[in-house]
Amino acid sequence: MDISAARKQLTEDGYCIVPGVLGAAEADRAREHLWAAAAESRRRGVDTFMPVLDPNEANVRVFNLLDIDGLFRDLIRHPLALDLVTALLGPSFLISNFTANIARPGAKSMKIHSDQSIVVPEPWAHPWAINIIWCLNDVHAANGATLYLPGSHRYVHRSDVPADARARMVPFEAPKGSIVAMEGRMWHTSGDNVTRDEDRALLFGYYSCNFLRPQVNWNAALSPETIAGLDEEMHRLLGLGPDANTELSEPIVQDVAKGAAVNLLEQAHAPA
Numbered sequence: 001m002d003i004s005a006a007r008k009q010l011t012e013d014g015y016c017i018v019p020g021v022l023g024a025a026e027a028d029r030a031r032e033h034l035w036a037a038a039a040e041s042r043r044r045g046v047d048t049f050m051p052v053l054d055p056n057e058a059n060v061r062v063f064n065l066l067d068i069d070g071l072f073r074d075l076i077r078h079p080l081a082l083d084l085v086t087a088l089l090g091p092s093f094l095i096s097n098f099t100a101n102i103a104r105p106g107a108k109s110m111k112i113h114s115d116q117s118i119v120v121p122e123p124w125a126h127p128w129a130i131n132i133i134w135c136l137n138d139v140h141a142a143n144g145a146t147l148y149l150p151g152s153h154r155y156v157h158r159s160d161v162p163a164d165a166r167a168r169m170v171p172f173e174a175p176k177g178s179i180v181a182m183e184g185r186m187w188h189t190s191g192d193n194v195t196r197d198e199d200r201a202l203l204f205g206y207y208s209c210n211f212l213r214p215q216v217n218w219n220a221a222l223s224p225e226t227i228a229g230l231d232e233e234m235h236r237l238l239g240l241g242p243d244a245n246t247e248l249s250e251p252i253v254q255d256v257a258k259g260a261a262v263n264l265l266e267q268a269h270a271p272a
């Protein structure tokens, strides 16, 4: 796969699919770890059925993957994942969340949404978030592939979403071991799993610009033992420690703030 073509497709079309990022054995191993993580989540008292998200228990949700298993701490910082995130958001981003949705036979589609709309109010003029979706099985329409609305990453307002959005959605089909990178503004949903016996296991690594509050407060969600084992890069990517949004780094001023933050800084430092 030509990575520069993937980056270009991501920035233009709002998604790209990169096959073969994990070998078949690695994807199988990750899936085994995922099922163990689901059991561990329940043991910790966090249910894996979320009625607020899914119509029935055939969708198995696993949260706090980063605290549960080091395999997921490696995946979230996979060089290709970070490359695609950087291509879309620039260098100043945080890990916002890392979760799984296993759609088992009988799973039903959730509400349509864009992930950026969940963390920042409209207008959505710029891409400020991205999902890196890890396919731990072959993913296709019948086993519940994520459905997306082509071109919807250009919608700026909720009112831009057409009434027949769901009917116009198409599946992200990809072989086991692929990454699907999806812009935060893309409107999408989970598909129905209409197979008799095929699971669809996906991991969702969610990243957002560092001026947005991540979905998870990692300082609270990660155990002291997990935090103690993290290196400097992971501290930075997770926004750990007492500093939240006190530093405006060079890349933000250059890449994201587009004038507004520079003005704010100038005002803040102007003589009284």
Ligand SMILES: O=C(O)CCC(=O)C(=O)O
Binding pocket: 101, 144, 145, 146, 147, 188, 189, 190, 191, 202
């Ligand atoms: O499982 C899927 O295909 C989509 C999940 C999703 O969009 C979500 O959980 O927000």
